[in-house]
Amino acid sequence: RSLRVTTMATTNQTFRSFLLYGSLGAGAIYGAYRKWSLSKVESAKSALTADAKNRQAFQDALKAWDEKQTPAKTGPEGSLGGGIITDPDNPNFDLEKVILAWAAKHEQK
Numbered sequence: 001r002s003l004r005v006t007t008m009a010t011t012n013q014t015f016r017s018f019l020l021y022g023s024l025g026a027g028a029i030y031g032a033y034r035k036w037s038l039s040k041v042e043s044a045k046s047a048l049t050a051d052a053k054n055r056q057a058f059q060d061a062l063k064a065w066d067e068k069q070t071p072a073k074t075g076p077e078g079s080l081g082g083g084i085i086t087d088p089d090n091p092n093f094d095l096e097k098v099i100l101a102w103a104a105k106h107e108q109k
Contacts, residue, residue, distance in 0.1 A: 069087065084101045085093050 084097055086098055087093060088095075
């Protein structure tokens with residue numbers, strides 16, 4: 001009786017093809033998953049950045065609005081200046097001072 005030596009499983013062409021294409025498929029699936037997860041993280045970061053920019057723009061606009069609502073001590077050309085409050089909703093509003101300032105401004109012209 002002679003022992004017949006069988007070929008190893010790795011030399012079988014079908015098995016080798018299975019390993020080759022199986023590894024290729026697993027790598028493609030892993031690459032797609034990796035790309036998906038990285039893009040998800042990147043989109044979350046960009047959303048946080050956009051939110052921070054929106055908050056900063058809102059704070060800047062709020063600051064500009066507050067500065068616009070607060071009267072200047074010395075106003076630019078064309079304004080009443082002198083700390084005259086022209087906002088009637090302001091509790092320190094004095095109509096007589098506004099009228100006198102407007103009258104003085106128009107007399108200068």
